[in-house]
Amino acid sequence: MKVILFSHESDIDGMGEVILSKLVFEDLEYILCKNVADLNRKIMEEYTKGKLYNADIIYITDLSLDEKEANIIFSDEKLKGKVFLFDHHKTAYESGLTNYPNVTVRVDDEKGISCATQLFYEYLIKENLIKQSKKLDEFVELVRREDTYEWKKYGDKKAHDLSILFNSLGYEMYIDRIYEKLKDEKTEEFDFTQEELNAIKRKKKETEEKVKNYIKDLKIIDIDGIKVGVCFIGYEFRNAVADYIIDTKVYDIDTVAMIALDNNQISFRCIHGGNYARIVAEKFGGGGHDKAAAVPITKDIKDKIIDLIFKK
Numbered sequence: 001m002k003v004i005l006f007s008h009e010s011d012i013d014g015m016g017e018v019i020l021s022k023l024v025f026e027d028l029e030y031i032l033c034k035n036v037a038d039l040n041r042k043i044m045e046e047y048t049k050g051k052l053y054n055a056d057i058i059y060i061t062d063l064s065l066d067e068k069e070a071n072i073i074f075s076d077e078k079l080k081g082k083v084f085l086f087d088h089h090k091t092a093y094e095s096g097l098t099n100y101p102n103v104t105v106r107v108d109d110e111k112g113i114s115c116a117t118q119l120f121y122e123y124l125i126k127e128n129l130i131k132q133s134k135k136l137d138e139f140v141e142l143v144r145r146e147d148t149y150e151w152k153k154y155g156d157k158k159a160h161d162l163s164i165l166f167n168s169l170g171y172e173m174y175i176d177r178i179y180e181k182l183k184d185e186k187t188e189e190f191d192f193t194q195e196e197l198n199a200i201k202r203k204k205k206e207t208e209e210k211v212k213n214y215i216k217d218l219k220i221i222d223i224d225g226i227k228v229g230v231c232f233i234g235y236e237f238r239n240a241v242a243d244y245i246i247d248t249k250v251y252d253i254d255t256v257a258m259i260a261l262d263n264n265q266i267s268f269r270c271i272h273g274g275n276y277a278r279i280v281a282e283k284f285g286g287g288g289h290d291k292a293a294a295v296p297i298t299k300d301i302k303d304k305i306i307d308l309i310f311k312k
Helices: 012-024 036-048 067-075 090-094 116-126 134-147 150-154 157-169 171-183 194-215 235-248 276-283 299-311
Strands: 002-008 027-033 057-061 083-087 103-105 219-223 226-232 255-260 265-270 292-296
Touching: 002 012, 002 036, 012 027, 012 057, 012 116, 012 134, 012 157, 012 171, 027 036, 036 067, 036 292, 057 116, 083 116, 090 276, 116 134, 134 150, 134 157, 134 171, 150 157, 157 171, 157 194, 194 226, 194 235, 226 276, 235 255, 235 265, 255 276, 265 276, 276 292
Parallel strands: 002 027, 002 057, 057 083, 083 103, 226 255
Antiparallel strands: 219 226, 255 265, 265 292
8 A cells, every 4th residue: 555644844743643654554655844835835746746646545744735735635536535634733723624524633632732643643543554552652642742842741851852852863863763662562661772862961962052042142022012032043943942931031022933044934932821822923824833833934924024123
């Protein structure tokens, strides 16, 4: 069975579906996307080339198609019943994607805030494609807690360390490493090796130094009564920057807007409670969760940022 998977390349939630798919499907091709705009572009490239017709199943995870692309993909008679989408962002639900067949969008449940890896895992279990196990359960829950920031609620440093390991290894090495760990039937526990723990420790030290450098020139602007801190960062450090500001209270802001030119994206994170991140992101045409959202950087967005930072 030929499977094509489109997933989010930027965090461990997008990686989770790739790893689970590698455990299940022998003939797997995965295409990683930076953001929604990148997903739209890449899936339409594959569609135009006719490659999607060669697949038995097409999965889209941790990202959602825009309305134009969704209409094309889900309305194609040759693809009917082949395309499955799993997402957990509120904007995906609000966009009406659940009106299409085989679309699962769930923002939260009795466990807490959902993540795409969790939704995909539940689907694989339901379809008898994967056997549920203690190790897989723990891995999926670690991903969920990290991706939804609930690791702080539970004080689960192991979940956060999994993300740090991802940033240390890069996505290809991370996928291979975690795949081998989950495939190993000698142990039921999901644990880090000493080598991995050492890599996590080194990455934490490097991250703290980077974060301090990124926020030293942070500018604070007002967007409709919301205090927004703006800074330029390397994309992989977006959560670390927000965590540092929250923990140290170094700036009195509602949300931080982090411009990552290496990933062509602005990431928003709430510093206090509320839904400031999503509100501000939506003002620029983006979206996501209440406390964590993003918007791709276009020429129009660049002009708006320049105006906000340097003119206000």
